Amino acid sequence: MRVGVVGATGVVGLEMLRVLEERAFPVDELRVYASPRSEGRKLPYAGREVTCETLRADGFDGLDLVIVDVDDHIAAEWAPVAAAAGAKVVDNSAAFRLDPDVPLVVTEINPDDLRHMPKGIASCPNCTTAVPVTAIAPLHRAAGLERMVVSTYQSVSGAGQSGLRELDEQWTKGDGRSDVLRRAGAIDGAITPGEVWDRPIAGNVIPQAGSPGELGYTSEDAPREPEDPPRRRVARDRHVCARARVRRSRRVRQPPLRPPDVEGRSGRAASGRARGATRRRR
Numbered sequence: 355m356r357v358g359v360v361g362a363t364g365v366v367g368l369e370m371l372r373v374l375e376e377r378a379f380p381v382d383e384l385r386v387y388a389s390p391r392s393e394g395r396k397l398p399y400a401g402r403e404v405t406c407e408t409l410r411a412d413g414f415d416g417l418d419l420v421i422v423d424v425d426d427h428i429a430a431e432w433a434p435v436a437a438a439a440g441a442k443v444v445d446n447s448a449a450f451r452l453d454p455d456v457p458l459v460v461t462e463i464n465p466d467d468l469r470h471m472p473k474g475i476a477s478c479p480n481c482t483t484a485v486p487v488t489a490i491a492p493l494h495r496a497a498g499l500e501r502m503v504v505s506t507y508q509s510v511s512g513a514g515q516s517g518l519r520e521l522d523e524q525w526t527k528g529d530g531r532s533d534v535l536r537r538a539g540a541i542d543g544a545i546t547p548g549e550v551w552d553r554p555i556a557g558n559v560i561p562q563a564g565s566p567g568e569l570g571y572t573s574e575d576a577p578r579e580p581e582d583p584p585r586r587r588v589a590r591d592r593h594v595c596a597r598a599r600v601r602r603s604r605r606v607r608q609p610p611l612r613p614p615d616v617e618g619r620s621g622r623a624a625s626g627r628a629r630g631a632t633r634r635r636r
């Protein structure tokens with residue numbers, strides 16, 4: 355298979371290359387893309403090196419699969435270009451997550467949705483969503499999930515290479531001053547803020563993940579139609595997201611589930627209320 359990775363030098367792109375190699379994905383030809391800053395940069399892959407290209411209108415010709423790991427506005431522009439060139443496109447950004455003509459897929463949950471890709475593009479949920487929904491989906495099928503209250507404390511890696519760099523720089527400046535670092539967010543002037551966040555991220559938890567949106571919510575925490583597949587089967591999904599001072603982390607989710615049916619007691623009444631839920635029998 356001829357594969358392209360867009361944003362290959364980023365946090366997600368580098369991980370993508372690692373996973374493709376680790377899983378021995380059948381890659382006959384690999385092409386990698388990044389910004390003009392990285393043109394010509396060599397990236398290691400499966401014992402050899404691949405050279406970064408910039409994005410060009412004819413740059414995807416001949417590829418079967420293009421994996422897109424760039425910011426939303428770049429993905430929105432270039433994923434359709436790759437699809438128009440004949441590739442199947444998997445987009446990791448938020449650009450197409452709520453597009454009704456783009457399947458939102460977690461392969462452990464709804465792989466069959468990949469059979470219908472009207473735009474030649476499939477989308478993935480955010481990393482804060484994809485992992486927990488693999489656990490929540492079977493519970494949803496069994497018991498019916500009507501509402502989720504979600505609080506996430508996301509690591510700086512979610513802000514990409516620049517987020518990781520900013521934490522590292524502030525951490526390095528405070529080296530040895532653990533008394534200050536532990537409380538840097540609370541001590542005025544202890545650490546100078548960087549460019550990604552207007553407060554120090556070292557020693558801090560900032561209630562902002564994603565870009566600022568409407569009504570004081572960010573792109574990650576707005577109450578919205580859920581991006582979790584199966585997409586519109588859960589009525590409402592409320593996220594509150596914060597960026598925390600760790601490099602990488604998992605987060606907490608609290609899905610309040612209705613108690614599972616007990617056959618013969620409340621079974622019929624409960625299944626009547628559980629829209630979209632199916633009960634598994636063993």
Ligand SMILES: NC(=O)c1ccc[n+]([C@@H]2O[C@H](COP(=O)([O-])OP(=O)(O)OC[C@H]3O[C@@H](n4cnc5c(N)ncnc54)[C@H](OP(=O)(O)O)[C@@H]3O)[C@@H](O)[C@H]2O)c1
Nearest residue numbers: 361363364365366388389392423424425447481512514515
């Ligand atoms: N980080 C996560 O945990 C995570 C998880 C799931 C999904 N995502 C999503 O995946 C996407 C990438 O995130 P990331 O964390 O990997 O970001 P990142 O570390 O900042 O990497 C961004 C990538 O985009 C490239 N890029 C920037 N401007 C470009 C341009 N004008 N043309 C072509 N390429 C350009 C960068 O290339 P240069 O190196 O040349 O600048 C780099 O390869 C985002 O949409 C993010 O929301 C992130």
